[in-house]
Amino acid sequence: MKPETLAIHASNLVKTTTGDVTPPINLSTTFFRGEDGGYPGGHMYSRVSNPNRSALENTVAKLEYGEDAAAFSSGNTCGLAMFQALKPCSHIIAPDDMYWGIKKQLLTIFNESLEFDFIDQTDLNLIKASIKPNTQLIWIETPSNPLLKVTDIEEIAKIAKAKNIPLVCDSTFASPILQNPILLGADIVMHSSTKYLGGHSDVLGGILVTAKKDELWDRIKNIQQTGGAVPAPFDCFLLTRSIKTLAYRMKGHCENGKKVADYLNQHPNVEAVFYPGLESHPQHEIAKKQMKDFSGMMSFLVKGDAAAAHKVVNKVQLFAQATSLGGVESLIEHRYSVEGPDSTTPKNLLRISVGLEHVEDIIADLAQALG
Numbered sequence: 001m002k003p004e005t006l007a008i009h010a011s012n013l014v015k016t017t018t019g020d021v022t023p024p025i026n027l028s029t030t031f032f033r034g035e036d037g038g039y040p041g042g043h044m045y046s047r048v049s050n051p052n053r054s055a056l057e058n059t060v061a062k063l064e065y066g067e068d069a070a071a072f073s074s075g076n077t078c079g080l081a082m083f084q085a086l087k088p089c090s091h092i093i094a095p096d097d098m099y100w101g102i103k104k105q106l107l108t109i110f111n112e113s114l115e116f117d118f119i120d121q122t123d124l125n126l127i128k129a130s131i132k133p134n135t136q137l138i139w140i141e142t143p144s145n146p147l148l149k150v151t152d153i154e155e156i157a158k159i160a161k162a163k164n165i166p167l168v169c170d171s172t173f174a175s176p177i178l179q180n181p182i183l184l185g186a187d188i189v190m191h192s193s194t195k196y197l198g199g200h201s202d203v204l205g206g207i208l209v210t211a212k213k214d215e216l217w218d219r220i221k222n223i224q225q226t227g228g229a230v231p232a233p234f235d236c237f238l239l240t241r242s243i244k245t246l247a248y249r250m251k252g253h254c255e256n257g258k259k260v261a262d263y264l265n266q267h268p269n270v271e272a273v274f275y276p277g278l279e280s281h282p283q284h285e286i287a288k289k290q291m292k293d294f295s296g297m298m299s300f301l302v303k304g305d306a307a308a309a310h311k312v313v314n315k316v317q318l319f320a321q322a323t324s325l326g327g328v329e330s331l332i333e334h335r336y337s338v339e340g341p342d343s344t345t346p347k348n349l350l351r352i353s354v355g356l357e358h359v360e361d362i363i364a365d366l367a368q369a370l371g
């Protein structure tokens with residue numbers, strides 16, 4: 001089945017006696033055992049599994065063409081589980097502009113137990129040269145946050161496979177509708193489901209999908225079920241509900257995103273626009289090869305300094321000045337001040353998540369704010 005159809009039907013796993021067309025929210029933490037001591041309903045205890053989480057995991061696994069999925073209580077927890085699954089002293093190759101919250105885990109939680117290098121992953125030779133005998137993970141993020149750099153999933157997968165190193169792709173900015181890393185050779189895909197999957201800025205979550213149920217995956221499932229950083233049934237319900245419209249929301253985000261990028265690109269007060277859908281984007285050809293469309297995420301440099309950028313975020317009216325992305329409402333954010341003094345993000349950079357309002361209203365708001 002096609003993604004539009006899977007997104008609607010893959011979460012309807014259970015036939016209830018009341019005949020619900022939409023699956024109910026199962027709040028029970030514990031489930032009846034049968035006479036033989038087994039679990040006739042397929043669930044034992046809700047940290048291990050529950051009907052709403054299984055529905056979510058089944059849906060996202062199908063949308064990403066994987067064998068299995070593990071849902072967590074946040075996107076960051078996916079990173080935590082991946083790093084916890086590695087043997088001590090393993091080496092990780094990560095992107096230089098890695099999502100700052102996950103980069104922070106490496107720098108502050110795993111700094112004594114793991115080794116890591118943050119490199120420019122658009123340079124394939126640099127990736128090859130960075131592989132060490134103890135490299136146990138290549139982590140990529142594409143398109144990246146906040147510079148929208150695009151890395152070649154297929155080429156990096158070849159490099160990783162040749163050395164038997166697992167490749168994980170944070171595909172949050174693309175959503176499973178626009179990009180499927182497993183089909184390009186990645187071993188595991190990650191999404192912060194707080195973003196496009198949730199789509200309404202009202203639920204926090206993360207999910208990993210694996211190409212194969214191998215030994216690494218067993219360790220990740222154990223961390224999920226024994227560690228217990230799992231989403232509540234209500235969160236899983238909200239996500240499966242949202243995912244039903246994901247394909248159509250992504251169409252709107254992409255359509256609006258393209259028009260906003262074109263508008264910003266010709267604006268005299270804009271120094272540069274970072275959007276993979278623009279022909280001027282340095283990795284536009286790679287983006288075209290591995291993405292079906294280019295989403296609603298972009299960033300741009302306001303002409304001038306940090307103060308000039310602040311002026312713009314303080315003048316917008318329709319856009320909300322807030323962090324996060326992928327919701328129906330348009331958001332704008334000064335990234336440098338969120339990321340803190342160690343940030344390498346340009347001080348005049350603004351990131352925008354183009355929402356699903358009418359594009360003329362979105363552009364009119366940017367026009368009045370940019371002057």
Ligand SMILES: *Cc1c(COP(=O)(O)O)cnc(C)c1O
Pocket residue numbers: 074075076077099101102141145170172173192193194195204205206
């Ligand atoms: C938001 C985000 C994360 C972290 O997800 P949370 O749900 O906020 O924990 C990871 N990677 C990317 C690219 C993100 O945008």
